[in-house]
Amino acid sequence: MDKDTLFSSFGKWLAPICTKSFTEKVKETNQDKYVKKFTTLSYLKLFLHAQIQQRDGLREIADDVLSKDFQKELGLKSISAAQLSRKHNQVDSALLEHVFMQLVLRIRQHTAPSMLRKDFKIIDSTTIGLCLQKYKWAEFRKTKAGIKLHFRLEYIDDETVVPEKVTITSAKKNDRTQMDALVNELGVT
Template sequence: MDKDTLFSSFGKWVAPLNRKLISDWTLEFGDDRYVKKLHTLAYLLIFIDAQLQQHRGLRDIVADIQHHEGFHSELGMDSISTSQLSRKNNKVSPELLQQLFCDLVGQISKQSQPDCSRIGNVKLLDSTTVSLCLSKYKWAEYRKTKAGIKLHLRVAFCDPDTVYPEKAVLTSAKPADRTEMDSLIDETHVTYLFDRGYLDYAKFNPYSLDRIFFVTRLKDNAIIESLEEFNVPEHSLMTRDPMVKLGQGKKQTNMVFRLIETTDLKGKAIRILTNRFDLTAEEIGDLYRNRWKIETFFRWIKQHLKLTRFYGEQEHAVWNQIWICLIAYALLLLTKLELSTSKSLREVGRLLKVMRFRYWSEFREVVHRKLLRSSKGRQKVSKS
C-alpha cells in the first residue's frame, strides 16, 4: 500500500499548494490573527473547490460545505456563513495568490518535457476581456456604459496537445495589449507567438539584438521595404518569403526581418512577420497556426472553471477569484501529469468533481480504468 492510498482525492489534488508560503505570509502580515475558523488555507481550499464545482454564488458554497462530511474533515469545520466567506475574499491579498500560482507553474515546468526540436521553446501571448456590470463594478469602468477587466497571459507548451498558463498580468479593460509586452516578453532564446495587438516596431530591434524571437501577424496597412526574396518551394502554401525592413524614413527599423505571405481558408492574404531565419516558411506558418491554442485555453477556463462568474464585487475579490481560477487549472494539470493519463483535462476534472472525497487510490483506479463497450449496437439479423 503506497503512502498516498489514504489521501482523499481532494486532499491529493490540493497537496501541491505551498503551505509554507501561506504560513510565512500570514505570519508576516497577520492575516489570520484572531481568526478562529476561516483561516487563509481553509479559504483557499473552499474557493478552489468552488471553481471546480462551478458554484453560482456564496450560498451554494455554504450549502456544499454543510452537506458534505468530507469537507468537514478537510477544512476542520462543519459550517461557515456567506458573510464570513465574503469578508475573507475581500481581505486576502491577491499578491499571495499570485505567488502561489507562480510556485505551481514552477512545479509544472519541472514535470513537463522540454522541447528538444530545433524550433525550441515556444510561448504564446494574448489577453481576454471579461465584461462586468458597470453599476456593480464601478472601479472597473472603461467606457461610459461598460465595465470590465483584462487577463493578459503567457502560456507555454507542455506537450503537443496541452498548454499551461505561465505568467499573468491583471488590469482593467482599458490598457492595450502591447502595454504589457515588457511584462510578458522577458526571456531570451524563446519564440513568442502573438497577434497584431502586440505590434510595436520600436521593440522589434532590441528583441533581435537580445535573441528574443517572435512570430506575429502584420497589419494590412504596414509599410515595408522588401530587400531580398527567398525561394518558395513549388506547391507550398506560402506565396512569398522576403527579407524586409518596417516603416520608412527615420522610423524605419534598423534590423531586417522576414515576411511570410500566405492565404487563409477563405483566400484572404495573411502576412506573418518573424525574426527567425533558421526555419522554413512552412515551419513559420505552422508555428503561427498554433497561436489558437491560447484561445482554446481561455475558452476552457471560462466554460469549465466559470471565470466569468464572480463571488464578490470589490476589486480584491475579483482579482482573487481570477488567481484562484488559474491555481485550480494548474492543480488539475499537475494531477493529470502525475497520473500520466491519456484522459483529457476536462475528463480528469469531471471525475474529480464527483469523487473528490473518495480515496485517492479509488480515483486513480477509475482514471486508469479502460472503458468497456457494453453494447454492440444494432446487429443485423440474418435470414435463414
C-alpha cells in the same frame, strides 16, 4: 504513513498547492492574525473546490460546506455568503499570485527541458466582470466593471499548454499594452 491514514482525492489534488511555503507566506503577511474560524488555507481550499465544481455564486459555495466530509477537509462547520465575501476582500492578492508562481515553477521543474517549445509562446487574456458599484476603479462600461488577466502561455507538448506568467489590469486594457511585461528578455513571443 500508516495503513489507517486516509487522504481524500480533493486533498491529494491540493497537496502541491497547500505546501509549507504557502502557510509560511500566510504567517509572514499576517493574513490570519485575528482569524478564529475561516483561515486563508480554508478560503483557498473552498474557492478551488468552487472552481472545480463550477459554482456560480457565493451562496452555492456556502452550500458546499454543508457536506460533512467537506467540513472535515476545511475545518469549518458552516459559512455564510457574507463571510465568504468579507474574507474575499481581506485576502491579499499577492498571496494568490505567490501560489500561482509556485505552481508554474513546479510544472517547469517536472517538465523535461527538451519538451518545452522555447521558440513559441502565446499571449492571451480573459476578462472577469465585477460590480461597478464596488469596483469603481475597474470601470469597463457604463454599467459594468471588470479586470483582465493577461497570460503568457507555454507549450509543453501538442496537447498541453500551461500559463507561464500573468499580469492583471482593468478590463479596458488591450493585450498589446502588456507586451513589455509578458514578452521575455529574448523577445520570443
